[in-house]
Every structure is written in C-alpha cells, then in structure tokens.
Amino acid sequence: MSDVPSKLYEESGKLKVTVKPGRLLEKVSKEALSDPEKFWSEQARNLVWSRQWDRVLEWNPPFARWFAGGLLNASVNCLDKHMNSETKNKAAIIWESETGESRTLTYFQLYRHVNKFANVLRNLGVRKDDRVTIYMPMVPELPVAMLACARIGATHSVVFSGFSSQALIDRINDAGSKVIVTADGGMRKGRLVDLKKVVDESIGSTPSVEHVVVFKRMGNEVRMGPKDLWWHEAVEKAAPYCEPEMVESTHPLYILYTSGTTGKPKGVMHGTGGYLTHLYSTAKWVFDYKKDDVFFCTADIGWVTGHSYIVYAPLMHGITEVMYDGAPDYPKPDRYWAVVEKHGATILYTTPTALRMYMKYGDAIPNSFDLSSLRLLGTVGEPINPEVWMWYYKTIGKEGCPIIDTWWQTETGGIMLGACTGIDMVPMKPGSATFPMPGVDAGVVDENGRPVSPGTKGYIVVRKPWPGMLLSLWGDDEKYKDTYWSKFDGVYYPGDYALVDHDGYLWLLGRADDVLKVAGHRLGTMELESAFVSHPAIAEAAVAGKPDPTKGEVIIAFLVTKEGISKSEALRKEIVEHIRKTVGPIAAPDELYFVGKLPKTRSGKIMRRLLKSIASGEKIGDITTLEDGAAIDEVRQAYEELKKVLG
Ligand code: ATP
Ligand code: MG
Numbered sequence: 001m002s003d004v005p006s007k008l009y010e011e012s013g014k015l016k017v018t019v020k021p022g023r024l025l026e027k028v029s030k031e032a033l034s035d036p037e038k039f040w041s042e043q044a045r046n047l048v049w050s051r052q053w054d055r056v057l058e059w060n061p062p063f064a065r066w067f068a069g070g071l072l073n074a075s076v077n078c079l080d081k082h083m084n085s086e087t088k089n090k091a092a093i094i095w096e097s098e099t100g101e102s103r104t105l106t107y108f109q110l111y112r113h114v115n116k117f118a119n120v121l122r123n124l125g126v127r128k129d130d131r132v133t134i135y136m137p138m139v140p141e142l143p144v145a146m147l148a149c150a151r152i153g154a155t156h157s158v159v160f161s162g163f164s165s166q167a168l169i170d171r172i173n174d175a176g177s178k179v180i181v182t183a184d185g186g187m188r189k190g191r192l193v194d195l196k197k198v199v200d201e202s203i204g205s206t207p208s209v210e211h212v213v214v215f216k217r218m219g220n221e222v223r224m225g226p227k228d229l230w231w232h233e234a235v236e237k238a239a240p241y242c243e244p245e246m247v248e249s250t251h252p253l254y255i256l257y258t259s260g261t262t263g264k265p266k267g268v269m270h271g272t273g274g275y276l277t278h279l280y281s282t283a284k285w286v287f288d289y290k291k292d293d294v295f296f297c298t299a300d301i302g303w304v305t306g307h308s309y310i311v312y313a314p315l316m317h318g319i320t321e322v323m324y325d326g327a328p329d330y331p332k333p334d335r336y337w338a339v340v341e342k343h344g345a346t347i348l349y350t351t352p353t354a355l356r357m358y359m360k361y362g363d364a365i366p367n368s369f370d371l372s373s374l375r376l377l378g379t380v381g382e383p384i385n386p387e388v389w390m391w392y393y394k395t396i397g398k399e400g401c402p403i404i405d406t407w408w409q410t411e412t413g414g415i416m417l418g419a420c421t422g423i424d425m426v427p428m429k430p431g432s433a434t435f436p437m438p439g440v441d442a443g444v445v446d447e448n449g450r451p452v453s454p455g456t457k458g459y460i461v462v463r464k465p466w467p468g469m470l471l472s473l474w475g476d477d478e479k480y481k482d483t484y485w486s487k488f489d490g491v492y493y494p495g496d497y498a499l500v501d502h503d504g505y506l507w508l509l510g511r512a513d514d515v516l517k518v519a520g521h522r523l524g525t526m527e528l529e530s531a532f533v534s535h536p537a538i539a540e541a542a543v544a545g546k547p548d549p550t551k552g553e554v555i556i557a558f559l560v561t562k563e564g565i566s567k568s569e570a571l572r573k574e575i576v577e578h579i580r581k582t583v584g585p586i587a588a589p590d591e592l593y594f595v596g597k598l599p600k601t602r603s604g605k606i607m608r609r610l611l612k613s614i615a616s617g618e619k620i621g622d623i624t625t626l627e628d629g630a631a632i633d634e635v636r637q638a639y640e641e642l643k644k645v646l647g
Helices: 007-014 021-035 034-045 076-077 105-122 141-152 164-176 195-203 233-238 275-289 302-316 335-343 352-358 386-396 477-484 526-533 569-582 608-615 628-644
Strands: 054-058 065-068 091-097 102-106 131-135 155-158 180-183 187-190 191-193 211-215 228-230 254-257 269-270 294-297 320-323 347-350 374-381 401-407 440-443 458-462 496-500 506-511 517-519 522-523 539-550 552-561 591-594
Touching: 007 054, 021 034, 021 294, 021 401, 034 054, 034 065, 065 458, 076 141, 076 302, 091 105, 091 141, 102 105, 105 141, 105 233, 131 141, 131 164, 141 155, 141 302, 155 164, 164 195, 164 254, 164 269, 180 195, 195 211, 211 233, 254 302, 275 302, 275 352, 294 302, 294 335, 302 320, 320 335, 335 347, 335 352, 352 386, 374 386, 386 401, 440 496, 458 522, 506 526, 517 539, 517 552, 522 526, 526 539, 526 552, 526 569, 539 608, 539 628, 552 608, 569 591
Parallel strands: 091 320, 131 155, 131 180, 155 254, 180 211, 211 228, 294 320, 294 347, 347 374, 374 401, 458 496, 552 591
Antiparallel strands: 054 065, 091 102, 187 191, 254 269, 440 458, 496 506, 517 522, 539 552
C-alpha cells in the first residue's frame, strides 16, 4: 500500500485484501469502454419504451442527447410496469417517522395515488414542460407528487424542506414553477416545521405560481389563501387513472439545485431515458438488488441521492424500501439502527457524516440492536475516512457486509465510482471508492489534462459522456460549459481531487477548491481531516487555510471531540503531535479550536469556505444551504476567544 497518499491508509492493511480486481468486472468494463454506445443501448433495453430510440447518442460537446427519438415515461417504468406481476401487491415504501410511526404502501397503492395526483395536476392546468416545485416533508406523498409530475410530462423541482423562504423563492423563480406542492408542516426533532408558513412568505415574490396544493400531514392550523387547495379534497374528486404522457428521452424529468457546498447552488437539469438507464444499471450493479431486499437509503429526497436511490432506481426494480422521516439522533442517537431492526433492512445506504455522529456515541448503542438482516453497506456524499470505514465494517456490518463507497454528484445523476457487487465482488480497501461503473470512462489527470502516474494526486475527470449526465444547468448553458467543460478540453471536470493506486483503485481526496497550500506543499483537506479523526478523542474535524506571509497558507483546524472527552491543553498538544507523526510536520496546524459542531450544508457536508472566510476575516458568501446558522456563530466565537488568549 505504499502508493496511497499517507501513512493513514496503512490502516487498510488490517483488512485482509487481495489486490486483483474481480476478473468479471474487468471484462465487463473493458467491453463497455470499447463500445460505450453499444453497451449503454443494451442497458437501455431494461426500460419500458413506447418508441425505440433512433440514435443511441447525439454528442454535440458538451451537450449529450441519449436515446434520441425514443419515447418513454418515468412513472410507467416505476409503477405501471409492475401492475401485471407479483410485485403489484408487494410493499413499495415502508415509511417510518421519528416517533416510530410506520405506514406501508404497496406498488398498487402507490400507482393509484400517483394516477390520482397526476389528474389533480392536470386539472390545475399543468401540462407537459411546465415546472412544479415540490416543498414537502419526507412522507410518501413526496414521491407521489414527483411521479405524478413525471406522469404528465411536467418537470419537478424538489426543494429540500429544511430551507427557508429566500432559498425557496430563488428556486421557484429560477424554475418559473406554475404550481407548488407543499404540506401543512413537517416534523423535525420533535418540533413542527411550518412549511406552509414559508410558502405563504414566498408567494408574494413568486409571480409564476398559480396554485398551491397543501397536503395535510400534521393537522395544525394553516391559513388557506386564494391560490391554496387541500391535497385530500382535490384527490377525492380526481379520476383514478391518468393516461401517461410519453415524452422524448431527452425531456427534462427534473431540476435539482446542488447542495451549495462550494458556492451558489446550480440548477442541475436531468433528462429521462439516459438518466433512468444509468440508475437502473448502477443500482443493479452496486446494490445487487434481490427480490426480498429491504433497501434503506437514509438520504432526504431533497437531494439527488433521494431522487435517484429512493425514488427512481428502487421503484424501477420493484424493491421494498424504507423511507425515514426524521433525524438520525432524535429522540435518541439510535434511529437508523432501530429502523434496520424493526423493518429488517438488508441494505443500508448512508453518509460518512451520519456514521461519524454515531461513532461519537460509542458501540454500545448499535450493539444493542439486531442488525443481522444487513448484507450490504453503502456510503455517499463525502470521502469516507478509513477510521470511519473500519467502524462501519466492524460495528455495523460485523465484518460480514461489503462496504461500498459510491462517488458521484448531482450532476452525474447516478453512481459513477463504486464496487459492483452485482457483477463481481472486488477486494475492498477502506476509504477507496474502488472502480468506475462499467461504461463510465473516469480517470485522474494533472493540471494539463495528462493522466497521472499511480499514487499521484490529480483531478478526477470523465472522458466520455455517460447516460446519467446532466442535460445542462437550467436556463444557463454558458455556466454549464464554464463550470464543467472549460478546465479541460472536451472532458467533464467534476472538481474533486483523486488518485489511482498501483492496483487501479480510485481514492477521492476532497474538493479541488478545498486544497491548502502550505510552504509550497499542496495538502488535501480530506487527508488532513482523516488524520485528525484517527485520533481516539476526535469525532469530527474540519480544516481550512489562512493566508500567511511566509508559508503562503497555514492550517487551522476545528475539532469536535467524542462524548465525555475534556478539551484540555494537553489534548491539544497531543493532537498536534499526532498530526506530525501521521501526516508530517508540515501538516501541524497553526491554530486548533475545539467546537461543539461544525458548519455544514443541509446535506451534511462541511462548508470549509465558511471556515476559511471566518479565519481570514473575509465576508461570508451565500449561506442559504447552511444547516444550522448557530454553528457559524460557534466557530466564530471559538476563534475569537482563542485569539484573545493568544493575544
Ligand atoms: P455544490 O456543487 O453546490 O458545491 P455539492 O458538490 O456538495 O454542492 P452534491 O452534488 O450533492 O453537491 O455533492 C457532490 C460532491 O460530493 C462531489 O463532487 C464530491 O465532492 C462529494 N462526494 C460525493 N460522494 C463522495 C464520495 N463517495 N467520496 C468523496 N466525495 C464524495
Ligand atoms: Mg458539486
């Protein structure tokens, strides 16, 4: 393992791994890359089309049109398709609330709800190509609303229910939505989230909106204005069947704004046929769905993981899934484990940030649940620290479940890198996302776009179009070209650092814009943070650079300790020493702060640019996607206090 970036990864030697990639995977990937169009057209045949495509790919760089000429409908692929099979009466969604309430919907029931709601939208004048903003809590009616839009050819734009009015206004206006679908409220950590009030605050500033449909979730009192109507009343009057609108393969299925970790959120636009093909295949390869699987993806549907791997992929496959509406740690820090035990989840797909939170509370909590139903564990959203990987593997998977780290983005539509257990089991390496999906031509290049040698850090790129790729950014082709296609000629630039090791495994090393330059050395935030987290007292870490006249940049670290650890001067020294030893003296932080929490986006990612702004006294940019405003204050306060102490 000498080729991996630091001593940290020697940890991975603790796992008995052999280093030859699976033979079959190698073969499938090779064939796929030798003729990607042929390969993807075979995959597309897994979908239901009402008209076959004329051309597999029309590529006018950087715009790709997959399966042009083909006609299909996403809701038919998720629902109608199962109506003549044994899946019809199988559980589609098992919904669970934070208070432990459950509700189950079969495929037939979901089909009926979607048909009726599609008619509600049609009755409100929504037509093909219109946009509908969906601002709902994590209840089954959220996927119902999405699939109803898809059924009539409208483009949905789901806005995460944790956002407040300005973020909602910006997204409604950007999309020019005709209808908003919302609820009288949601529930988060025992408190009512008053969604309807936020919509009411927005409505004066969103001229395109003609109607607001309100789902009764909480039963609290809400003001019903002239544009408002109740979901249940409208549905009651709607006809039970809605003829699906067959749309072109390149028809925009949805717009989704990115999580805004690096700047202003971008309106990523996804098509239908290519996107669904990518999802169908990647879900089959990565999760290796079996008939009796109970798939538990903990994402919120407000983010792409929820769109792709709660709504579209599992339903196309006729899988039973758990949809959880609540925080991972409320009322107690045991909710995911309780849900796994209660519903017998076989696959868990979650985030490193949730795992770090659970790790902080120790092993006793997960050990008190029966997690034996689990057979596969996945992660997404951020690089997974090897330390956290090992914990997931041992404490949750009891060393019996593969851990699949999946790298992808809102823009890529579906998984791009990850182990394909459905094709062939490859040896695992803790912290590595392993290999590209078959048919995905990903690699790592240097500043000049040339492939780097094994073990050298570079930029991850995708060299050929893939079916799940975004159509463009909504209403902004220029920004689309500029953001993703201008750094390297004709190659997609995701903006993440990575390296390939001597066995061909890919390692993600954090965001390219998060890199620190200390005394001429380029240090990845991910590697540094993993080094902090590998200290037994530390639960979470975030590092940022601060301009320094001599070194260029110095490192400042913000650390969250595990439960019951006292934040002493001795600990501070010990941690600095730990970093010197594990990464090297160059990486020793100049400033180190203990904080109660880190500023994160609503999707759980650390907003490092904020830390950087605070440390260098700059203005803080767009923070509409920040999870908890209090976290910035806390970081700022810790910083100010230390400044005083240090003089
Ligand atoms: P914005 O683009 O607005 O800054 P964002 O990049 O956080 O927001 P997403 O599309 O939700 O929005 O996240 C994709 C990014 O998340 C990737 O580019 C990568 O930086 C990170 N990521 C996702 N999965 C992984 C993973 N398995 N390993 C490493 N990084 C990951
Ligand atoms: Mg991004």
